[in-house]
Amino acid sequence: MLRSARPLARAVTYTRWLHLMLAWFFALASAMVYPGLTDMKPVRWLLVVLVPTVPVAALGLVPVVRRAEGLQAQLMLFPGQHARVRDGDAASGISAAPSASWRDRVRTSVWLVVRLELGCLTALAMLPLLGQFMALLVRAMGGSVDDIDAPLAPPTRWWVAALLVPVPALLLMAVVVTLGVALTAAARRLLGPSPAQRLAALEERTEQLLERNRIAHELHDSIGHALSVAVVQAGAARAAGDGAFTERALGAIEETGRAALEDLERVLVVLRESQRPASARPALGEAERLLKSARASGAVVDAEVSGPVDRLPGAVSRECYRMLQESLTNVLRHAGPVPVRVRVSVLPTRVDIDVVNPLPPAPVVPTGRGGTGLRGIRERAALLGGHAEIGPLGGEWRVRVELPLD
CATH class of the missing domain: 3.30.565.10 (Histidine kinase-like ATPase, C-terminal domain)
Structure with missing residues (x-):
């Protein structure tokens, strides 16, 4: 039990979460231009996720973007002096050099798209889980949940709601940790040094x-x-x-x-x-x-x-x-x-x-x-x-x- 909860005490878990959310903020800003944030049906949510991929992929072709993404990844995705872990000084294997070839540019574009989609997935999982958490918390305190957007209606008895309060939070942290690990693996693969750099x-x-x-x-x-x-x-x-x-x-x-x-x-x-x-x-x-x-x-x-x-x-x-x-x-x-x-x-x-x-x-x-x-x-x-x-x-x-x- 304690071993499974260890990621919650690591600073890198939360820096990875922030790294994912930064990609979601870009998608959110793009959605304000098109298709808009009103009358959000499943098709419109799909457009929110897919429309930003084109400008993001084009941005990855700029050589200096690879350096910026590499520096961000080194700081936010891997344990460092800010994280209390044994392997805090381990090499990340991430390159912080501009793209030296078209292969590097394509890999950077793919990385930006992967980061964008994982960030959107994190946000789409976080919003309903946070709503459910707030609904259970309010019901456990004896309040009304009519104005809270929750996927599932909380139980009527306050003590049952109190027992269920940690469940959405734990599910959210499991999503964050899993997607953070996936993003880190993608960074090693796509932002790592090229064969020529190695x-x-x-x-x-x-x-x-x-x-x-x-x-x-x-x-x-x-x-x-x-x-x-x-x-x-x-x-x-x-x-x-x-x-x-x-x-x-x-x-x-x-x-x-x-x-x-x-x-x-x-x-x-x-x-x-x-x-x-x-x-x-x-x-x-x-x-x-x-x-x-x-x-x-x-x-x-x-x-x-x-x-x-x-x-x-x-x-x-x-x-x-x-x-x-x-x-x-x-x-x-x-x-x-x-x-x-x-x-x-x-x-x-x-x-x-x-x-x-x-x-x-x-x-x-x-x-x-x-x-x-x-x-x-x-x-x-x-x-x-x-x-x-x-x-x-x-x-x-x-x-x-x-x-x-x-």
Whole structure:
């Protein structure tokens, strides 16, 4: 019993009722022009319901009407902050954009006709039920009901009329709730986004997810590299017990940390300013900074960069920098300060990155959870149409990346 009465306590029930009655008021205004509100026979009531459909359908062809109807539907048909329900923040699925195609215009016209007819149905059910309610209420209070237009004559005994007073009110609320639910279902169907709008929203969501994933990779590569260098330098300085070596290690940690802060600032600037160009990120031309940082950590780096690095496309150059950075970070994190061979070749049709280091007999304890950076290298290579080969090969660990330039 309480569950069935729950809609009566929801504000959205009454906003839907008002939304329905607004359509009836339009039909009522139209009826004052034609066929008039005198001598209301069934045929004239039928004209009241049908005549306004033509101007309403024509109005729906105006593009901006769809936006107005969408905003009304969002506010009045769906639970919001004004309704005390759990799903008050649920998305309505209603578009508030102007009609972008003739399909949208036709759907808007159909929506306006459906809203009009449901509003008329609500009013035609409400008028006799309210009359019956007033007749029963007056009879229960001992008054005369001769001047009240009620479909059924109330009982002569006052106590019987008093018992029947709630019945028309409950029937009216049942009609309002039912037609409100029907109107809401029609709104989802007719005012919802078109397939083109859904596709555009899906593409926008995909772009946002890709951007978040890219930023996560940026932070992982930059901050992870700096922390790995700092950990390796600190451990080497403590093991060496040499003041001069410790001073050099602290200098390397300071320089690496400063570079990481610069990278972090670049990422934050991109996040703050949506129009910030992607060129704010470091490119392959700054690879010497990575090699210097790795050498300062104790690794013997044999590096060779050949080809016109400065002529690489911006996206390729920036992703190459991050892949090289993660490759060197992986060496320091898992193998320590070991000899590393780095080859970067810019060829006419592709870019090759080759990073090789010996596998240590006893691997260094990782400074964090592994796998994320190497997976990032594969993902970056795949997004650029290339591929990455990562793994042990003949007693060595090798990261080889090939990226096409066409």
